[in-house]
Amino acid sequence: MQSPSPITLRLFVALMVLIGGVLGANYWFSVPLVQKNVFGIELNTNRQVLDIVYDFADRIYFDAEANVEATIQSHEQRLRSIVELTASHIKTMRDQNNFLQQRSVDMSAIFEQVRDFKLNNDDYIWIADYNGKFLAHPLDSLHQKTAAQQPGNEENVIFKIIEEVRKNGDGVFRYKWQRLTKPDVTDKYSYVKNFPEWGVVIGSGIYLEDIEKETEARKARALSEIAEVIKDIRIAQNGYLYLFNSDGQMLFHPNPNIHGKNFTEQLNPVTGIPIYVDLIAAADTGSELFYKWDRPDDQGNYVYEKYSLVRHFSAFDWYIASSVYLDDLKASSVQLRLRLLAIGFFALLVSIIAAFFFAESITSPIRRLSQTAFKISRGALNTKTDIRRNDELGVLAESIDQMVDKLRDNIYILNTRVEQRTQELSKSNQQLQITVERLQKTQLEMLQVEQRQRLILNALPAQIAYLDGDERFIFANKAYHEVFAHGYVRINC
Numbered sequence: 001m002q003s004p005s006p007i008t009l010r011l012f013v014a015l016m017v018l019i020g021g022v023l024g025a026n027y028w029f030s031v032p033l034v035q036k037n038v039f040g041i042e043l044n045t046n047r048q049v050l051d052i053v054y055d056f057a058d059r060i061y062f063d064a065e066a067n068v069e070a071t072i073q074s075h076e077q078r079l080r081s082i083v084e085l086t087a088s089h090i091k092t093m094r095d096q097n098n099f100l101q102q103r104s105v106d107m108s109a110i111f112e113q114v115r116d117f118k119l120n121n122d123d124y125i126w127i128a129d130y131n132g133k134f135l136a137h138p139l140d141s142l143h144q145k146t147a148a149q150q151p152g153n154e155e156n157v158i159f160k161i162i163e164e165v166r167k168n169g170d171g172v173f174r175y176k177w178q179r180l181t182k183p184d185v186t187d188k189y190s191y192v193k194n195f196p197e198w199g200v201v202i203g204s205g206i207y208l209e210d211i212e213k214e215t216e217a218r219k220a221r222a223l224s225e226i227a228e229v230i231k232d233i234r235i236a237q238n239g240y241l242y243l244f245n246s247d248g249q250m251l252f253h254p255n256p257n258i259h260g261k262n263f264t265e266q267l268n269p270v271t272g273i274p275i276y277v278d279l280i281a282a283a284d285t286g287s288e289l290f291y292k293w294d295r296p297d298d299q300g301n302y303v304y305e306k307y308s309l310v311r312h313f314s315a316f317d318w319y320i321a322s323s324v325y326l327d328d329l330k331a332s333s334v335q336l337r338l339r340l341l342a343i344g345f346f347a348l349l350v351s352i353i354a355a356f357f358f359a360e361s362i363t364s365p366i367r368r369l370s371q372t373a374f375k376i377s378r379g380a381l382n383t384k385t386d387i388r389r390n391d392e393l394g395v396l397a398e399s400i401d402q403m404v405d406k407l408r409d410n411i412y413i414l415n416t417r418v419e420q421r422t423q424e425l426s427k428s429n430q431q432l433q434i435t436v437e438r439l440q441k442t443q444l445e446m447l448q449v450e451q452r453q454r455l456i457l458n459a460l461p462a463q464i465a466y467l468d469g470d471e472r473f474i475f476a477n478k479a480y481h482e483v484f485a486h487g488y489v490r491i492n493c
Helices: 006-097 103-114 154-168 208-230 275-282 326-377 392-459 478-484
Strands: 125-129 134-136 170-178 185-195 200-207 240-245 250-252 289-293 304-313 318-325 465-467 473-476
Touching: 006 103, 006 125, 006 185, 006 200, 006 208, 006 240, 006 304, 006 318, 006 326, 103 125, 103 134, 154 170, 154 185, 154 200, 185 208, 200 208, 208 240, 208 250, 275 289, 275 304, 275 318, 304 326, 318 326, 326 392, 473 478
Parallel strands: none
Antiparallel strands: 125 134, 125 200, 170 185, 185 200, 240 250, 240 318, 289 304, 304 318, 465 473
């Protein structure tokens, strides 16, 4: 495999520095912020879950209160119906016996029958005259007795009821009275109606403790409903919700070792105060209580940091609390940070590969252009870049190929012309050489002729000399030398 060129390495390193800087800056500035926001989201989710459960409890309470009101109204309506039915029965019995004019005698017998009417939960019907004497009452201690003589008649309440009923016709009253089966005096809720044609009032009631039992039963059902809802709620990984009251009684807890038990002696390892006191103090403050607790997988080791948010539901005296481990709250942000880190490394790896191929795609044509230019400089004018790209490098490569083609053509044309000129010069040189040879031959022949002429002239006895235009001697024969040479300048022949 061919090693990368220096320009490829430089471009690759520059890209890596740029990509690494961008990824590093993104991690440095983004990940801590994301961690903080995710932690805040988890904490806010904890609060939202608690608020939802609180609202659910409030709706249950509202429904329970509505049911209590409906129960009271239902009992009131039932009591009205009982009194009306009793009056209807008395009237029917009176009509049957035709005692319209003899009420004082015959009505007592009819009133006696009412004593045998049976209702639920020790409830009964009573009849009293305007003097407060019970004409019909299931208790022998009260039957045919005046209410003022009874210890349960608090402040002559029966007389007050009779007076009120005679004035208004009927009414609903709350007072204390004993039960049929118990001597204890307790609150009672009664409906009483005046029947002036008989000179009596007829009443029937229900003991409030029976209504309270129904209310407690509804409260227990409400607790059961809330427990059913929150038992499967998980905040973060191991967080949960629990309920307790102001007495430190754990009404619901997912841990069976704590559920239903009193935890007033359980201390907060951080403050040394009973933890239920700290929880109550933190209720509805909007701030979480920090403390240390054990984990399900490490019970008894109270070293794990926890947050608990508490809201007080005063209607039932419930404290609804969330409890979540700090490590669990951070787990999502830590996991997200690790994922972002993994994504960053993966992105860096992909970027390295992409940057290398990008650098190679940019520098490879440049390297090929460099190699092509080197070959061209060595005379390889048939070399092509073989680069086909739709960018500036492609334009440059095409231009170089065209330039080399033109250069090759120009060199070819120049060589052709030089060759032609050389041939012409060679031909001229040959002709010149022939001419020179001819001249040399002619010169030789003339020299030979001259030599022959000298020989002939030297052989003549006459003195012969040749002069040029400047009257300088060109030739003088031997006879001339012999005659004139000794008295004149030397004559060169």
